[in-house]
Amino acid sequence: MSTQREMKEKNPWHRPVTIIITVIGVIAIVALVTVAVLQNWPLSQKYKYGIVLDAGSSHTALYIYEWPAEKDNNTGRVEQTHSCTVKGPGISSYASAPQKAGESLTECMQEAVHRVPKKRHHETPLYLGATAGMRLLNVQNSSASNKVFQAVDEALREFPFAFQGARILSGQEEGAFGWVTVNYLDDRLRQGLETNGALDLGGASTQISFVSSNYDGSESPSNSVNFRLYGNDYNLYTHSFLCYGKDQALRMTLAQQTRSGPTSILDPCFHDGYSETKEYSKLYDSPCVSDRKPQEAPSTYIHTGKGNFHQCQEIVKSVFNFTHCQYSQCSFNGIFQPHLQGPFGAFSAYYFVMNFLKLTNTSIPLEQVKEKLAHYCATPWTQIQKQYPNVKHKYLAEYCFSGTYILTLLTEGYNFTSESYPNIKFIKEIKGSDAGWTLGYMLNLTNMIPAEAPDSPPLPHAGYISIVTVIAVLLFVLFILSMRPFWPQCSKEPQII
Numbered sequence: 001m002s003t004q005r006e007m008k009e010k011n012p013w014h015r016p017v018t019i020i021i022t023v024i025g026v027i028a029i030v031a032l033v034t035v036a037v038l039q040n041w042p043l044s045q046k047y048k049y050g051i052v053l054d055a056g057s058s059h060t061a062l063y064i065y066e067w068p069a070e071k072d073n074n075t076g077r078v079e080q081t082h083s084c085t086v087k088g089p090g091i092s093s094y095a096s097a098p099q100k101a102g103e104s105l106t107e108c109m110q111e112a113v114h115r116v117p118k119k120r121h122h123e124t125p126l127y128l129g130a131t132a133g134m135r136l137l138n139v140q141n142s143s144a145s146n147k148v149f150q151a152v153d154e155a156l157r158e159f160p161f162a163f164q165g166a167r168i169l170s171g172q173e174e175g176a177f178g179w180v181t182v183n184y185l186d187d188r189l190r191q192g193l194e195t196n197g198a199l200d201l202g203g204a205s206t207q208i209s210f211v212s213s214n215y216d217g218s219e220s221p222s223n224s225v226n227f228r229l230y231g232n233d234y235n236l237y238t239h240s241f242l243c244y245g246k247d248q249a250l251r252m253t254l255a256q257q258t259r260s261g262p263t264s265i266l267d268p269c270f271h272d273g274y275s276e277t278k279e280y281s282k283l284y285d286s287p288c289v290s291d292r293k294p295q296e297a298p299s300t301y302i303h304t305g306k307g308n309f310h311q312c313q314e315i316v317k318s319v320f321n322f323t324h325c326q327y328s329q330c331s332f333n334g335i336f337q338p339h340l341q342g343p344f345g346a347f348s349a350y351y352f353v354m355n356f357l358k359l360t361n362t363s364i365p366l367e368q369v370k371e372k373l374a375h376y377c378a379t380p381w382t383q384i385q386k387q388y389p390n391v392k393h394k395y396l397a398e399y400c401f402s403g404t405y406i407l408t409l410l411t412e413g414y415n416f417t418s419e420s421y422p423n424i425k426f427i428k429e430i431k432g433s434d435a436g437w438t439l440g441y442m443l444n445l446t447n448m449i450p451a452e453a454p455d456s457p458p459l460p461h462a463g464y465i466s467i468v469t470v471i472a473v474l475l476f477v478l479f480i481l482s483m484r485p486f487w488p489q490c491s492k493e494p495q496i497i
């Protein structure tokens, strides 16, 4: 027993000084690593929110976006967390009862109140952007358009968010912000990668936006938008065609077929067996066609279908004007368009329609796509109705027209060929956020995309901690080695002194 105690006392590791130094060394190293970890630990995840209402011609949709509070001005971290489709038509349809436009938003706004944490309500920006429906109403009846905005304004101020106003977006803004959204979500802007073009097909207007290396904005400057994002300059070509959204384009083809004021038409863009009585006054109640209203026409016409893709395509082509172009090259209606370049994301109605028709796969040769569509158009209406009993009647009746319009717009209008058609990707969303102008609009208004690339720490968090840990361990080993003179003698036998 006493020999054991003696051994302990003679062992230098058991000297009090050595023990104290070792403990202090270990504590110091643990403290160093802990400070390094805590100093760089992301702050507890607090989120900020933004709400955008897309007041389109056919309907209004509400989007809630969320991003980590400490990354406001940084990277592609803004995500859509919720969307709500407002019941009823777009706000422009409430011209004769503006109050109802405001009321129609209540349900989705109440959803937003529940979705956004209460303590963030007052700092959450709320925007309403109206697109082509309100552009048309503004042309047709600006006082009615003002009244709709007034009603919407009053309704939105009732909610506890930081309401930033309701306004009509220009076609150029709609195109450019759609392009920003697509490229932001794909993380192309921050990384300075080649960008994707954006094709947006709405109900009343359609937008095409892309960067082309042979376009510097000097030819047709009204189609040019310049951005400096994350330290990169972009010279974007964009154009919005008012009246070339799919609902207004359909009106134009119907106006084309009812020029003489007939009592019935046999429309190749609708299925054989389709027959509905429609009102002339409703058809011509839009600035896109109002000037073509036949002088003498009955109050209604019978709209019957005959389901012929090729004839439908001829009628659709007639709503594009290819006769004049004062620039080096044009798309249609005398609008300049540079050479198509790069991949394109096609969203909104491009996606709804092509997805229904099972034609989103653009690696299928264009000729084959046309054949499939021709076959679909030739299917009798009774069979179509039986095949898709749960699809909304209006959508179902129009898919043959819509598919034909999309292919004609892309190929005849924008000059996509069999070779460039596979560059198009029909998309609904990217990484869980819907493709559309709303996200780009909010990012712009909240200055969330910096003009210059943000300074990033020289090392990522994990790398920093690893280096500090390795250095600490090395220091500890050095410290142990420096204690060598005090090390016990190596001997298998216990040393008895």
Ligand SMILES: Nc1nc2c(ncn2[C@@H]2O[C@H](COP(=O)(O)OP(=O)(O)OP(=O)(O)O)[C@@H](O)[C@H]2O)c(=O)[nH]1
Pocket: 055, 056, 057, 058, 059, 090, 131, 132, 133, 201, 202, 203, 204, 205, 206, 245, 246, 247, 348, 349, 352, 353, 356, 395
């Ligand atoms: N098939 C189908 N069509 C849809 C759906 N949602 C909207 N649409 C139609 O697709 C077209 C485009 O819709 P949106 O992208 O919402 O267009 P919008 O914002 O109302 O129109 P703009 O004001 O021109 O931008 C319209 O004709 C809508 O009626 C859907 O879920 N399925």
